[in-house]
Amino acid sequence: MTYTIQDCTPGTSWAARFRVYTWLDLDGNPTAPPQGLELGQTPENARIGEYTSLGVISTRDLEHQLVRVQDTASTHEFVVNNTDIWDIDTVEWAN
Numbered sequence: 400m401t402y403t404i405q406d407c408t409p410g411t412s413w414a415a416r417f418r419v420y421t422w423l424d425l426d427g428n429p430t431a432p433p434q435g436l437e438l439g440q441t442p443e444n445a446r447i448g449e450y451t452s453l454g455v456i457s458t459r460d461l462e463h464q465l466v467r468v469q470d471t472a473s474t475h476e477f478v479v480n481n482t483d484i485w486d487i488d489t490v491e492w493a494n
Contacts, residue, residue: 402487404459404466412490413456417468418483421475423448429475454479455490 407413422445424430429450433442454468454477464481 404464404481404484404487405461407456407459407487412492413487414453414471414490415456415466415468415484415487416451417454417466417477417479417485418449418451419477419479420447421450421477422446423450429470429473456487 402413422430422432424445427448427450430445433445436442452470452472454470456466457469457476458467460466466479466481466484467476468479468484469476
């Protein structure tokens with residue numbers, strides 16, 4: 400079955416694939432923004448790029464069409480537009 404963000408009921412754990420533009424290290428993994436850069440200076444070990452992953456949905460805002468996801472690969476949290484999530488499904492937690 401194909402789910403939408405409107406199908407995500409409170410009390411059930413949901414996950415989705417998502418896309419976000421963020422700071423990435425040279426391997427393409429999310430990283431903290433570079434510190435201490437001067438205007439026009441290019442960071443040596445980071446870049447802004449598209450990051451795609453799987454995340455557990457922690458909060459959804461239907462009014463503003465936003466979803467907060469906890470990335471399963473990096474544990475970073477991202478706020479993502481509803482148009483940038485797909486493959487929504489329930490989470491089956493393993494013991």
